[in-house]
Amino acid sequence: MDSKASALLVLIAFMLAVADGSDGGGGALGASYIFGDSLVDAGNNNFLPTLSKADIKPNGIDFKASGGKPTGRYTNGRTIGDIVGEELGQGHYAMPFLDPNTTGEVILYGVNYASGGGGIMNATGRIFVNRLSMDIQIDYFNITRQQIDKLLGASKAREHIMKKSIFSITIGSNDFLNNYLLPVLSMGARVSQSPDAFVDDLISHLRSQLTRLYQLDARKFIIGNVGPIGCIPYQRTINQLNENECVALPNELALRYNSKLKNLVAQLNDNLPGANFVHANVYDLVMELITNYDKYGFTTASKACCGNGGQYAGIIPCGPTSSLCNDREKHVFWDPYHPSEAANVLIAKQLLQGDPKYVSPMTLRELRDLNL
Ligand SMILES: *[C@@H]1O[C@H](CO)[C@@H](O)[C@H](O)[C@H]1NC(C)=O
Ligand SMILES: *[C@@H]1O[C@H](CO)[C@@H](O)[C@H](O)[C@H]1NC(C)=O
Numbered sequence: 001m002d003s004k005a006s007a008l009l010v011l012i013a014f015m016l017a018v019a020d021g022s023d024g025g026g027g028a029l030g031a032s033y034i035f036g037d038s039l040v041d042a043g044n045n046n047f048l049p050t051l052s053k054a055d056i057k058p059n060g061i062d063f064k065a066s067g068g069k070p071t072g073r074y075t076n077g078r079t080i081g082d083i084v085g086e087e088l089g090q091g092h093y094a095m096p097f098l099d100p101n102t103t104g105e106v107i108l109y110g111v112n113y114a115s116g117g118g119g120i121m122n123a124t125g126r127i128f129v130n131r132l133s134m135d136i137q138i139d140y141f142n143i144t145r146q147q148i149d150k151l152l153g154a155s156k157a158r159e160h161i162m163k164k165s166i167f168s169i170t171i172g173s174n175d176f177l178n179n180y181l182l183p184v185l186s187m188g189a190r191v192s193q194s195p196d197a198f199v200d201d202l203i204s205h206l207r208s209q210l211t212r213l214y215q216l217d218a219r220k221f222i223i224g225n226v227g228p229i230g231c232i233p234y235q236r237t238i239n240q241l242n243e244n245e246c247v248a249l250p251n252e253l254a255l256r257y258n259s260k261l262k263n264l265v266a267q268l269n270d271n272l273p274g275a276n277f278v279h280a281n282v283y284d285l286v287m288e289l290i291t292n293y294d295k296y297g298f299t300t301a302s303k304a305c306c307g308n309g310g311q312y313a314g315i316i317p318c319g320p321t322s323s324l325c326n327d328r329e330k331h332v333f334w335d336p337y338h339p340s341e342a343a344n345v346l347i348a349k350q351l352l353q354g355d356p357k358y359v360s361p362m363t364l365r366e367l368r369d370l371n372l
């Protein structure tokens, strides 16, 4: 190619970039910085020596971007984070922070810090040996934050983070399942704390964690509450429940936490100037799918599609030797713990444009379009 032709190509590329308002990589359509646990982990645990991994088949069997190969996502297809990113118009799934390929401009589309087994508390998930807890996930975002400064310069970087980036936080389930509720006394916090004291501790740590993100210029947040963890196939199996029954204690703890989380979100909206915290009522949303599963085209909300053990295939995590259902889109749960892609699609749809009883004070689309 001669130099005139290549100069022309550069000019055309420049004009296209200006036309769609792009400032180099994902900027125009926004970015997702994703924090949380296995519900949204997109592969970080593949890079950790940990007992919590989803890097084996048939996980990912319906994930088109990998051709059905496992990616470390704890579901058969896309996570809620992936679906929301697509719907908000992002050109690229937020890549796992620990993936060595997550460098350069790709971080402007967002980065995923979520980690299977992770929780608000450092001690949560210790039984898995390794996982990224919220404090570490935010330390890692601080590293990304400095990389964005280098890529865009301080002022544009600040604008990218404040105006074009959505910070999603899906955390808390493991603080109950893999901390407070653990039967091994030395592992769980139950030995020394009442439920209310533990929940207050969680809320107070989450408040500092969200405030740290705000200090790093995050302004658009969506915070999910804890789902009905007493209804997952694992709990139904080990407690030998009947179809349509859930275990009371885990759900009660989730509801206690959720009511204080709602207040926290309201307080942060009042106290942090310019910040917009959206509350996602995952508990009621998932409970609706579980209770009225047939209305949404599912045939079961109690049996895991992939898993082994007991009436609901709820004891041994999904892997190559698991029994695998052949109607994956008809199961609310993919494995003993995690929703199927079909359920994730319904949840994501509600968060994007749903009912105020599920997403408030605005929807995710409105949050994206908010002009700060
Ligand atoms: C990083 O990208 C290269 C080139 O596309 C690929 O071969 C490699 O497998 C990737 N590494 C990881 C850890 O995904
Ligand atoms: C986690 O550990 C760090 C450093 O040791 C500490 O500063 C932080 O408060 C701890 N966080 C929680 C939630 O316990």
Ligand SMILES: *[C@@H]1O[C@H](CO)[C@@H](O)[C@H](O)[C@H]1NC(C)=O
Pocket (backbone or CB within 6 Å): 139, 142, 212, 213, 215, 216
């Ligand atoms: C981010 O990292 C810098 C330098 O490493 C440190 O000074 C700052 O306190 C950190 N900020 C937050 C909010 O963690």
